[in-house]
Amino acid sequence: MASEPLRGRGILVTRPREQAGNLARLIEQAGGRALLFPAIEIEDLPPPEALARLEEFDLAVFVSPTAVSKVMRRLRTWPSALPAAAVGAGTRRELERHAVANVISPQRGADSEALLAVPEMQTVAGKRIVIFRGEDGRALLGDTLRQRGARVEYAACYRRTLPKPLHKPGKIDAITVSSAEGLANLFEMLDPDLLRATPLFVPHPRIAEEARTRAVAHVEIAGPSDEQIVDRLVAYFRRYE
Numbered sequence: 001m002a003s004e005p006l007r008g009r010g011i012l013v014t015r016p017r018e019q020a021g022n023l024a025r026l027i028e029q030a031g032g033r034a035l036l037f038p039a040i041e042i043e044d045l046p047p048p049e050a051l052a053r054l055e056e057f058d059l060a061v062f063v064s065p066t067a068v069s070k071v072m073r074r075l076r077t078w079p080s081a082l083p084a085a086a087v088g089a090g091t092r093r094e095l096e097r098h099a100v101a102n103v104i105s106p107q108r109g110a111d112s113e114a115l116l117a118v119p120e121m122q123t124v125a126g127k128r129i130v131i132f133r134g135e136d137g138r139a140l141l142g143d144t145l146r147q148r149g150a151r152v153e154y155a156a157c158y159r160r161t162l163p164k165p166l167h168k169p170g171k172i173d174a175i176t177v178s179s180a181e182g183l184a185n186l187f188e189m190l191d192p193d194l195l196r197a198t199p200l201f202v203p204h205p206r207i208a209e210e211a212r213t214r215a216v217a218h219v220e221i222a223g224p225s226d227e228q229i230v231d232r233l234v235a236y237f238r239r240y241e
Contacts, residue, residue: 004031005234012175012198014039014182019065023176023226030230035170039182039189041163042066042134047074048155050130054079057153058127059104061085061115061141065094067132070157072098087115087141088224110224111204112141125149135159165189174199174236176222176229180210187214199236201229 009032013020017038024034051074054060060082062068068091072078078100085103086092088110092103104121106114115121128151131142135156142152162185169190175198177183183202186195192214199218202208208219222232 005238006030006032009033009173009233009237010035010169010171011233012037012169012172014175014177014186016040016042016066018042023229026226026230027233030234032233035172037165037169038163039177039185040179041161043159043161044070045135045156045159048132048157050153050155051075054082054130056128057082057130059083059085059124059129061129061131062091062095063087063112063131063133063137063141065090066158067091067134068094068098071132085115085118085121087111090224111206112138112144116141116144121145122148127151129153130155132157162188172198174201174233176201177207177211178203180207183207183210183214201232203229
């Protein structure tokens with residue numbers, strides 16, 4: 001039992017299907033049942049026009065692993081002279097997997113606030129920065145960089161939509177949610193009373209606050225990495241052994 005601390009626990013994994021594999025694997029290695037139930041569906045958009053002008057920019061910022069994968073599939077190689085920045089470790093790893101070296105990223109945290117606090121992002125006056133992101137993403141990153149004197153261009157390379165659930169997830173002991181948008185979609189897809197009564201594990205305080213405004217009773221801030229999420233799940237359920 002000690003080697004499978006989540007034995008018998010059904011953990012709802014609500015990430016887009018293409019991003020859920022590693023978290024699901026870690027949950028199952030801990031003995032749990034990873035219940036894949038995407039709360040966000042990713043749709044491709046036409047290639048952003050900025051991809052044809054990468055040599056014009058001084059920095060390219062990626063807000064998610066999805067942004068990296070959508071951009072890299074349209075390029076043969078990343079221009080070695082163009083620095084890249086990532087909002088967190090998962091996005092940085094995806095860039096490194098595509099042979100992008102020396103990525104600017106926060107040591108802790110995985111959101112716009114964390115990246116904006118990195119020293120390299122403080123002195124951007126006059127720099128031309130492209131932000132690869134989903135359609136209608138948060139404005140904080142671009143707005144702040146503009147306030148610091150940068151010339152910012154958004155490049156939307158995917159769209160997030162509400163999926164149509166194909167199945168009921170079964171018995172749920174805990175829910176993992178990676179974004180406020182995913183949480184809002186869940187409230188459209190599942191019984192709100194079930195969601196309010198089930199322990200919810202989130203990566204950031206901002207998402208936790210959104211959950212509390214929806215009267216979710218048990219909210220755990222786990223951290224941004226898959227390992228941190230599983231560690232927090234294990235710690236939570238050990239209280240009840």
